[in-house]
Amino acid sequence: MSASESPVRVLPDHPSLEHQRKRARALLRAWRARDPHAALHDAQRAIAREYGFTSWAEMKRHIGARQSLSALDSVSLVVAAHRALETELEHPLFRDPLARSLAGNDGFALFATLRSTSWPGFGRGPEPYVSIRTRYFDDALLCAVREHRLTQVVIVAAGMDTRAFRLNWPSGVSLFEIDSSRVFARKESVLHHVDASPRCERRIVKADAIRFAGALIKAGFDPLRPAAFLVERALVYFDTSEVLRLFRQVRRLASPGSWLGCEFTSAATLASPFMKPMFDRFKTLGRPRWIFGIDEPEEFLERFGWSGSSVLPGAPQANYGRWLYGYFPRGTPGVPRSFLFVGRRH
Secondary structure, three states: OOOOOOOOOOOOOOOOHHHHHHHHHHHHHHHHHHOOOOOHHHHHHHHHHHOOOOOHHHHHHHHHHHHHOOOOOOHHHHHHHHHHHHHOOOOOOOOOOOHHHHHHHHHHHHHHHHHOOOOOOOOOOOOHHHHHHHHHHHHHHHHHHHHOOOOEEEEEOOOOOOHHHHOOOOOOOEEEEEEOHHHHHHHHHHHHHOOOOOOOEEEEEEOEOOEOHHHHHHOOOOOOOOOEEEEOOHHHHOOHHHHHHHHHHHHHHOOOOOEEEEEEEOHHHHHOOOOHHHHHHHHHHOOOOOOOOOOOHHHHHHOOOEEEEEEOOOOHHHOOOOOOOOOOOOOOOOOOOEEEEEEEEO
C-alpha cells in the first residue's frame, strides 16, 4: 500500500518521533477500516515520505540526530544558517548549496534568536564577520594546499562545515572532519538525504575536539606528511587547559611544512563592557559561554612551532567590501576584535 503523491512537508523545529509513531498508528487504523491486511510498516513509510525520506528508518535517524545536539554543537547550525543566507545574496562571497539543509528549521530559529545578541548589530542577511571569516579561510586554505602540494586537510570541530563539498580541491586530497558522534549523526543524515557528493576524499573522525590524535591516525592520517589544519571558531568555547592540550596535540601531528589556520578572540573582547550585554543575553538563552581569549596569537603559537601572522576582520586583506563597521588598527585599546591567523610549522 502506498501513499498518494503530495507536496513534501517540513519537519517542525523540535520533531518528536513519538508523535510520528502515533500518526502512523492512526493512519494504519484508517487503512484497516478498508483493508484488514494493511501493515504498520506501510503506514510508517507513508509518513516518512510525507517529509521527503525514503524510509521510516531514515526519518528516525534524522529525528534522533536533531534531538541530541548539545548547545555547543548547535553553534554549527547557526553558522550554517549564515552560510545559507550568504549564498542566497545577489553577489555572495562564496556559495554553499548544502547550508540551508544542514541548518534546518532549528538552525534558522537559533539564528533569528541570536541576531538580537550580536555586537555590533547588523541588519538583514548574514552577519558580515561570519561571511568574511569563511571566505578568508577558504582562500587561505586552498592557496596553502596548492602552493605547498599538501594532500591532507584536517578540520577540527568541523560542525556543519562543507568545504569538502564546495571547494575546488586538487586531485589526491584527503579531508578529515573531526567532531562528535552527535554532530555526525545529524550531518550525515542530511548529506545522505540530499545526495551530496564531496569533491575530494572525505573521512569523518568521531572524536572530541581536544582528544582526537588516535582517532585521526586510525582514520588514515599520516603524521609524517605535511598537512593543513583548520581550527575555526571553536577556541573561544574552550578553557585555557583545553586550548593548550589541543595545540600540543596538533604539534605532535604536524610535520615540518604543515599549515595552520585558526581564529582567536582577543582577551580584551571578553573583558569589554560593550560585550557584556551580549554575554548576559547568551547566559539567559542557555548558549555556551565565551571563555578563551588572547591578544597576541603569534607569540602564543610560536610556542608550539608555528610562524605566521594574523589579519583583523575589516583590514584590506579581510574586508571584501563587506565590513560595515569602523576599522581600528591592531593595538587600539578597548576595541573588541578577533584575529584570523595563518602560519606554517617550523
